[in-house]
Amino acid sequence: MTKRSDDWAPATKLVRGGTMRSEFGETSEAMFLTSGYAYDSAEQAAARMSGDEEGYVYSRYGNPTNQMLAERLALLEGAETCRITASGMGAISSAMIAPCSAGDRVVAASALFGSCRHICSTILPRYGVETEFVNGTSLDEWKRALSKPTRLVLIESPSNPLLEAVDIQAVAELAHAAGALLVIDNVFATPILQKPLDLGADLVVYSATKHMDGQGRVLLGAILGKSEFIEEHIDPWLRHTGPAASPFNAWVVLKGLETLDLRVRQASANAAQVAEVIANHPNVKAVRYPGRSDHPDYAVHQKQMTSGGTLVAFSIKGARAEAFAVLNALDLIDISNNLGDTKSLACHPCSTTHRALTEEEQAEMGLDESWIRLSVGLEDAGDLSRDLTQALNVL
Numbered sequence: 001m002t003k004r005s006d007d008w009a010p011a012t013k014l015v016r017g018g019t020m021r022s023e024f025g026e027t028s029e030a031m032f033l034t035s036g037y038a039y040d041s042a043e044q045a046a047a048r049m050s051g052d053e054e055g056y057v058y059s060r061y062g063n064p065t066n067q068m069l070a071e072r073l074a075l076l077e078g079a080e081t082c083r084i085t086a087s088g089m090g091a092i093s094s095a096m097i098a099p100c101s102a103g104d105r106v107v108a109a110s111a112l113f114g115s116c117r118h119i120c121s122t123i124l125p126r127y128g129v130e131t132e133f134v135n136g137t138s139l140d141e142w143k144r145a146l147s148k149p150t151r152l153v154l155i156e157s158p159s160n161p162l163l164e165a166v167d168i169q170a171v172a173e174l175a176h177a178a179g180a181l182l183v184i185d186n187v188f189a190t191p192i193l194q195k196p197l198d199l200g201a202d203l204v205v206y207s208a209t210k211h212m213d214g215q216g217r218v219l220l221g222a223i224l225g226k227s228e229f230i231e232e233h234i235d236p237w238l239r240h241t242g243p244a245a246s247p248f249n250a251w252v253v254l255k256g257l258e259t260l261d262l263r264v265r266q267a268s269a270n271a272a273q274v275a276e277v278i279a280n281h282p283n284v285k286a287v288r289y290p291g292r293s294d295h296p297d298y299a300v301h302q303k304q305m306t307s308g309g310t311l312v313a314f315s316i317k318g319a320r321a322e323a324f325a326v327l328n329a330l331d332l333i334d335i336s337n338n339l340g341d342t343k344s345l346a347c348h349p350c351s352t353t354h355r356a357l358t359e360e361e362q363a364e365m366g367l368d369e370s371w372i373r374l375s376v377g378l379e380d381a382g383d384l385s386r387d388l389t390q391a392l393n394v395l
């Protein structure tokens with residue numbers, strides 16, 4: 001029997017949601033490392049394959065461990081259903097490509113994760129789908145771009161790396177008026193701090209590689225939304241193109257979820273404390289943290305996020321050489337382009353995650369060589385603050 005209760009608080013959903021016990025009564029979720037399934041009879045095989053009988057047929061279509069994870073995530077997000085994929089990009093590319101046909105139009109915020117931007121700017125046009133990029137923080141730009149019929153809108157909020165806010169509710173209304181489906185990459189906010197479906201989004205996508213695993217071990221992705229839409233548009237794509245998740249990775253994330261609420265809350269508290277220390281350092285020009293009132297998009301973040309999250313961006317006095325000097329002086333914090341880990345990680349977006357953008361495109365986003373992005377983990381906030389202070393002191 002699957003345990004499912006929409007009334008549970010998030011912490012309970014994360015520990016108990018979706019659990020299916022086998023005949024052995026194991027307390028921890030079982031890992032079903034199997035690609036295939038055996039049938040009692042040829043008749044049963046035929047009934048399973050035709051869909052007349054429910055049950056597993058092949059792990060590209062479904063697997064019990066993956067199903068436990070999908071149910072836990074759907075319960076947490078408040079979504080009708082969830083599909084999991086081999087990586088975050090497997091989820092996002094499927095959510096974008098499967099609903100679109102040649103001649104369709106996509107509108108996306110220009111501040112996107114690099115690979116999402118590549119899909120919009122390079123892959124989709126080859127199949128006759130054009131993307132218009134807008135400044136995600138400007139409702140006027142959204143209004144103009146969504147005055148034409150549109151198939152799909154893609155946004156990220158908070159965005160990468162400057163943690164800008166897109167007003168999800170306002171963009172959802174404009175997107176729906178244009179006939180578009182609103183897809184939100186909710187990785188930076190996590191399902192603990194922001195609920196895009198309640199704000200009008202149609203599909204929410206995640207890289208579970210980040211906070212959901214949360215310990216930097218495996219790649220995984222998720223797509224959440226209405227059953228009817230996912231069954232009609234997403235399932236045929238996933239089944240026949242094959243971005244199926246490994247049950248081992250799904251099991252790792254299932255166990256990671258049990259502590260997601262605790263980890264995200266603590267990392268957010270650490271991030272708020274560290275952001276304050278960074279903001280007060282004389283070698284820092286600006287700090288961007290969604291939970292601070294000096295963030296340009298504070299009002300929108302306040303409206304849709306319950307706390308500031310685990311990421312901080314800051315601009316140092318100087319350019320690439322000085323930013324590199326600060327990163328190289330970090331002792332405790334690692335230099336890494338990953339995020340959402342228990343270990344705090346810092347990177348220089350212009351030379352790593354955002355290197356594919358031209359200088360003009362970076363400038364349009366307000367990004368220059370002086371910015372550092374910090375993913376705050378679960379080390380002691382005092383130790384993190386001391387490490388950042390001594391690194392900033394080298395300038």
Ligand SMILES: *Cc1c(COP(=O)(O)O)cnc(C)c1O
Binds near residue numbers: 092
């Ligand atoms: C990491 C990330 C992705 C891609 O996820 P993978 O699991 O690496 O494929 C997409 N969007 C955002 C915001 C991310 O941080």
